[in-house]
């Protein structure tokens with residue numbers, strides 16, 4: 496069940512009825528394994544065991560290279576040629592790897608077996624493997640599985656699959672006690688700031704999915720109202736709703752306005768008065784607006800083009816146009832989930848070109864024709880576009896950096912003003 500936008504909200508305007516260019520060509524996007532880079536930092540006693548190839552191991556090591564200096568919480572069980580040729584039993588080998596890992600690392604309380612392209616190709620059934628291993632290691636270690644394969648997932652979909660695998664395991668909440676849940680990985684510091692705001696509003700302390708520790712995962716049930724902190728979690732949202740929880744529709748907490756509307760959705764659901772809402776949000780909101788002002792001169796009136804990558808594109812375009820006066824010319828997203836994105840689309844400037852999916856050559860041609868001031872794209876496209884004279888922003892940075900909430904609004908704007916500033920200096 497979903498709580499609808501209130502009457503009088505700006506739902507009648509913006510891009511709600513805009514045509515969507517649907518592209519089904521070649522993609523230039525990371526696979527869902529990438530989500531492990533932020534998920535392993537969040538759930539502090541979890542371990543992510545990728546069942547994949549040397550390519551998967553190299554991707555993870557170069558994308559999260561800094562972790563080689565610490566005791567890592569992810570690794571790759573390499574599927575060798577003899578496994579691919581069916582000459583050995585991959586299940587037996589996987590069991591041995593897990594046994595060695597858990598014997599050496601008693602701190603692991605939650606183990607994810609993460610599927611990849613190679614495990615899919617040899618049709619290794621990781622859900623059966625997780626069930627088999629769970630029998631052996633429960634209650635000391637919970638073992639779950641999800642897919643991060645590039646055949647099935649793009650970039651941020653890995654987090655959706657990971658959280659979706661957790662939802663059926665969440666304990667049942669008391670149906671008569673209303674509770675608030677925030678779904679989607681956000682930095683601990685942002686979580687703490689949000690908790691203080693909810694406390695000021697006199698609301699129940701929110702639970703977070705995922706929680707910082709495996710044993711503290713939130714309860715869920717018909718009394719649960721939940722907010723998505725990230726836009727790329729449709730399957731997690733669907734499963735939470737199947738458990739009886741109610742999603743609170745709202746723009747995402749990016750920028751001063753986005754954060755206010757996101758908090759307001761929860762405040763309305765819990766009957767917080769307008770006076771109290773204003774009293775609690777007024778000062779942090781003013782701080783956020785002031786922080787944004789520092790970047791307005793660099794961004795106002797400048798055009799921006801989003802290649803589809805992280806699924807954050809539409810909320811970011813809304814933030815940049817609504818709060819900083821930028822002009823989104825094309826906003827591409829790998830997938831467009833209307834139920835989740837409608838509050839954002841309602842706030843996008845009318846006439847913004849929207850595209851879903853990717854046909855990279857056609858999109859590059861549109862981008863060159865538009866000649867935007869700034870291009871947001873994946874790593875693979877950024878260097879060639881820079882060589883052509885365009886200013887670019889790596890979309891992966893927007894996922895790794897804490898950007899949600901009032902206190903991060905200025906930092907978020909800075910991620911877009913810096914590349915423009917750098918280019919201006921280079922030109923000078």
Ligand code: SF4
Pocket residue numbers: 526527528547548550551552554610611612613643644645646
């Ligand atoms: Fe490459 Fe597939 Fe492994 Fe991702 S899962 S690194 S796309 S082989």
